[in-house]
Amino acid sequence: MNAIKKRLEDTLEKIDTTLDAPLDIAALATAAACSRFHFQRQFSAFVGMGVADYQRLMRFRRAGLQLAFRHETPITEVAFNAHYENLESFSRAFKRVFGQSPSAFRKLPDWSRWQETYQPILDLKGEIMRNVELSAEEVRIVTFEETLVASLEHRGPPAQIPASVRKFIAWRKDFGTPPSKSATYNLFYDDPKTAPAEAFRFGICCKVERPVEKNTFGVETGIIPGGRCAVFRHRGPLENADDAIREFYKDWLPASGETLRDFPLFVERVSFFPDVAEHEAITDIYLPLQQ
Structure with a gap:
């Protein structure tokens, strides 16, 4: 089990540090030391969602923080940074996740909905991913x-x-x-x-x-x-x-x-x-x- 969690940690870290890169399932499977035929099933079994859904949710996390705390960044730019080609598709997808349009979230974020969305993921990552030890x-x-x-x-x-x-x-x-x-x-x-x-x-x-x-x-x-x-x-x-x-x-x-x-x-x-x-x-x- 420890070996599997270590490989999953490597996979999560690789996704988190390459949010702007296209998903490379073969490379992620290699990082997880898992056959590509089984990798996505194993990932979703541990994380509770597929690889693409996880990457999308992490991109939305960055987008949400840009909307809430960086008002000088236009919403169209936030949408582009989240890898959406147009504002309309970004707005629809964002509202499905958070129950608010990007403009409504920018004006008054629903932090309770945000917490419900991300805290389980952060808790899971805290269990899986090794915190750096202090020397x-x-x-x-x-x-x-x-x-x-x-x-x-x-x-x-x-x-x-x-x-x-x-x-x-x-x-x-x-x-x-x-x-x-x-x-x-x-x-x-x-x-x-x-x-x-x-x-x-x-x-x-x-x-x-x-x-x-x-x-x-x-x-x-x-x-x-x-x-x-x-x-x-x-x-x-x-x-x-x-x-x-x-x-x-x-x-x-x-x-x-x-x-x-x-x-x-x-x-x-x-x-x-x-x-x-x-x-x-x-x-x-x-x-x-x-x-």
């Missing part, structure tokens, strides 16, 4: 400089974080702090796996040069305090960093002899999906330490 050599001790930030605190179910992110992006556009000019941070106040959904907190921040003016978005001035931190760089979807973060606490911290500071784990999003391919995303993960 002590990857961890650096740095002095993080105190950073003035604009901060929006999300409170409530983790599934609704995208709605808060949209609100923060709208503020960033008004305030003139795009990711290209201002570092992006997230504060992990709570563990979504253990905190009650209604009490869950998550910080969405970006670096600013002056205090935040009063606004209708709920964005306030905050500070990420300076001090010693342990940091490691994660490549790929942040969801795949769970095991490495656990090892950060469970293995690296006791072996290091360090003591934690009274500030939550936080990350800097160096580059992120959908601006780059999901496997090319880079996140620096910081663990605050006492002096």
Whole structure:
């Protein structure tokens, strides 16, 4: 079973990293070390859908995030990026999956429907695909400089974080702090796996040069305090960093002899999906330490 899951992991990774390439069933079967006569049946038995349907759904995931968070990208361009020749066919297919047209989704996404669509797939991939293990050599001790930030605190179910992110992006556009000019941070106040959904907190921040003016978005001035931190760089979807973060606490911290500071784990999003391919995303993960 482990050998089969490893081959399936290789297959999923190959599809995920070549979303813009035509499906090559023979190459995927080779990656899965499986006869092409059996490959698609084995894939659908594990994943719950065919290879083409999986690729289409991953393309729709990218398209949905572009619609929700990149309003400067025309819907026709989103459709083309999703490999549809015209907007009409893209709109029909998108609505079948999400119950909303692309324009309606761009205006007010139904994140509950989105969660229902993708969370089972992400959970399955989390079970199948190996999370990158953390090695002590990857961890650096740095002095993080105190950073003035604009901060929006999300409170409530983790599934609704995208709605808060949209609100923060709208503020960033008004305030003139795009990711290209201002570092992006997230504060992990709570563990979504253990905190009650209604009490869950998550910080969405970006670096600013002056205090935040009063606004209708709920964005306030905050500070990420300076001090010693342990940091490691994660490549790929942040969801795949769970095991490495656990090892950060469970293995690296006791072996290091360090003591934690009274500030939550936080990350800097160096580059992120959908601006780059999901496997090319880079996140620096910081663990605050006492002096």
